[in-house]
Amino acid sequence: MNAPVKAATQVRALDWRDPDDVRRTEAFVGEMGGSIFHRPAWLRAVEAGTGQRAAGLVAEQMGTVTGWLPLTEVRSALFGKALVSSGFAVAGGILASGDTAAQALAEGAQRHALDGGFSGVELRGGAVPDGWQSWSDKHCGFERALAADDEAELLAIPRKARAEVRKGIGFGHLVTVGRGASDLAAHYACYAQSVRNLGTPVFPRKLFAAMLEAFPGSSDILTVWAGDKPLASVLSFYHDGAVMPFWGGGVFAARAARANEVMYYELMLHARRQGMTRFDFGRSKTGSGPFAFKKNWGFDPQPLTYCAWTAPGAPPRNIDPTDASYSRKIELWKKLPLPLANTLGPWIARGLA
Secondary structure: OOOOOOOOOEEEEOOOOOHHHHHHHHHHHHHOOOOHHHOHHHHHHHHHHHOOEEEEEEEEEOOEEEEEEEEEEEEEOOOEEEEEEOOOOOOOOOEEOOHHHHHHHHHHHHHHHHHHOOOEEEEOOOOOOOOOEEEOOOEEEEEEEOOOOHHHHHHOOOHHHHHHHHHHHHOOOEEEEEOOHHHHHHHHHHHHHHHHHOOOOOOOHHHHHHHHHHOOOOEEEEEEEEOOEEEEEEEEEEEOOEEEEEEEEEOHHHOOOOHHHHHHHHHHHHHHHOOOOEEEEEEEEOOOHHHHHHHHOOOOEEEOOEEEEEOOOOOOOOOOOOOHHHHHHHHHHHOOOHHHHHHHHHHHHOOOO
């Protein structure tokens, strides 16, 4: 008796016009324990906030979803064209129930890149396809469990960093949490100044507004104030039991006021009260200032594995701000007046997905 023939894995583009198709994909992300960056809602928010088109490939076997690759089609006059999984995220990549579906999605992504004239495909996490370049030495993630109560949370922070938090608490800063227009305005004022001071173009304000709209029950903004002046602010996401402070920053006065320290400590307390059990401090470049800051808070760095495929004859996309070729531009950007940086920044930054 002949053995039954195993059905082939089929790969197709997600039909964004079909709500059922999008819901099935969202359900698959949940079943597989995918990150918030795998969710179709993330890609749609990126598209609404930056204009970079949401795409994505679905693997199926006999009508059952077996894999999903979220993709942002990045098009930039400065940084070229690339498929990124996921755009403006620190994770993403192939999500599959087996090796067959994973490899089929990788091959589908290569075809999509070639057909669309993209220079390559970048995957932030997930399975590493055969023959793709991968690396684990550029970024680390930081995560730990939240403590049982407020005092235990403070004591979980190493002594030197804990002393800075106590100093910040001593200033008696007002701390607010919300999702309204005033929260968004305070956040953008802090974030825009912070990234300008680092020499980085600011993301479009529309991106943050789109994220809040896309995740109404799992995102908010926490802001630390001195009177009516916002000192530090962070837009965070809540997913699968973890809070992730994703876009945060402070104005120049935040350092002396220890506002950033208060911000992260208060977010830990707020997240626990929302039922979260883990604090995901996000990623940082290995050896950078934020990397050291998170280590000083007692978080152990975990290397993140990313990978990429480059189309034949195309140069690899380079958006690494620590690359020597960007050093002079970064120093010049730090000196721009803030209104000018906020005008030019979003147009540049939309290509840094």
